[in-house]
Amino acid sequence: MVGVTVSVLRGRGSTHNESGVGLVSDSAEVTQVTNFRKDKEEINKSIENFMYRGAFLGYDKETPDLTKMTENVTIYYYDEQNDNDKETNHNGTDSGYMGLPVVLNFTATSKFLKCSGTQTDVTLRVEECDKEDLKDIYHGTELMSYLFYMKAKASTERTFESARFKGWFVHTVSPDKVNATQTQAPDDTLCFLIRSI
Incomplete structure (x- = not known):
């Protein structure tokens, strides 16, 4: 060698x-390698769709959807284990704050929101995972599929970008359907509201 x-x-x-x-x-x-360690969690939250008020993030088997019934969600917040909170592009320039690294769990279950696929074809799914396995998430591992960057678009609106597949967001398709979409210009179809239950 x-x-x-x-x-x-x-x-x-x-x-x-x-x-x-x-x-x-x-x-x-x-390049800098970022790893993530679970820091805290917020239980009994719901994620309401911004465009279709009264429609909440839920799931049917392995498919995420929007439902009129409030689904309890636990948000796991992670600390990034690197030297700063900003991403650096391949050319070394600062590309700005990515957002808070989070994992979204349907409370009292082992079901989590996950992006899987390839950089050109990403699917949003709900999959089971052992919560203990998600205490530490290492760059380049399959567990990165469960991690999202939650970012504020306005004072109450939040977007969720896949940490593994940059540029892919949780996206509203219709009043009862969500999926992953690739975009560089986030709009209201990507926005959600965090509510306390």
Whole structure:
């Protein structure tokens, strides 16, 4: 392996068991690796659709939807384990605040909202996952599919962008349907309201 460097990556506050080993060629660009650690949670929330008031985020089997019945949602908030709260583009320029890293759980279940697929074809799903597995989420792992960046569009409106598939958002299709859509210009179809139950 000529021209290859072995580097050990360790997030701030990590132990020797949480290190990662990476191979970097002489010509490769070194980028910051972000890992996430669960910080706190808010239970008994509902996520109301901004466009269709009275329609709440819910699910039917593995398909997320909008329902007239309020679904209890637990929002898990995560701390980013890196040097700053901003994303850096591949060219090193600051692209701005991404939002709060969160995981959305349907309270009292092991069902979570998740984006899966490829960067060009993302599906929004509801899947079961062991809550213990989501305590720490490491960059580049399948668990990144459960992580969303929640960002305020206005004082009460929130958008949810996939952390694994940048540029893909939870999107309102109709009064009873949500999916993932790719956009660079967020509009009201991406907005939701967090309500206390």
